[in-house]
Amino acid sequence: MSDDIDIDTDDLERRMKGAMDALRHEFASLRTGRASASMIDPITVDAYGSPTPINQVGTVNVPEPRMVTINVWDKALVGKVEKAIRESGLGINPQLNGTIIMLPIPELNEERRKELTKVAAGYAEHARVAVRNVRRDGMDQIKKAKGKGMSEDDQKFWESSVQDLTDKAIAEVDKALEAKQAEIMQV
The missing domain is CATH 3.30.1360.40 (Gyrase A; domain 2)
Incomplete structure (x- = not known):
């Protein structure tokens, strides 16, 4: 890999974690009974x-x-x-x-629980979109670096690194959503 062209994956990872933190904050505001x-x-x-x-x-x-x-x-x-x-x-x-x-805080009825799981799914989708936006920014950085002389091997390496970060962040969002929905549906 060339020494002069580098993609800041730490910044991308920090921004993806920020999306996850925002999701946790939104989940905390959902009433579960x-x-x-x-x-x-x-x-x-x-x-x-x-x-x-x-x-x-x-x-x-x-x-x-x-x-x-x-x-x-x-x-x-x-x-x-x-x-x-x-x-x-x-x-x-x-x-x-x-x-x-x-x-x-009243007991939640079944209908309200289902509504809340849909709200939680909406919050999770917003977090996924935020993660994908960070991924897009990372891919744009790679394209700019390629224009400045990054080799094709380096480009593939960085693209796979950014994709790995994205996959991990999306999996974390999905796991948090699953846990929140289980908590909401628990009677």
Whole structure:
């Protein structure tokens, strides 16, 4: 292999891992019938003129397996936080107790479980697309390097390296999806 032409596979691998990390974060926000503080992470509330994550306007706790509580620090924001949760699509009905908002997590019915597995599959597909975009960037780097004099053997080597990284990342996405779907369908 030529010393002056090199493809940064570490950067490609880091970007593919970033797609996987984003997928894990999205999976954590999916409600599976058990309470989790991360399930409200994607919800923002209009606080002081800008969209703010709920965990920055109050303390989020999980006191029991089927209950999330949010202790809102500013009384003026309690109504806004409650409204944001109602409109979030989580399917949770918040209950007020002063500045504390309680979110009882109901048992999931079979239909809702199937919907959630489809949502999880959608998240996984977004992650696969992100991984493929990184792969395309890597292949573009290889084409540019070939134009600068990379040998055909080196080109094949780098293409197979990038493809191996892609295959591993896609397999990891599929494995995470399978585990999440099994968790959602577990009664």
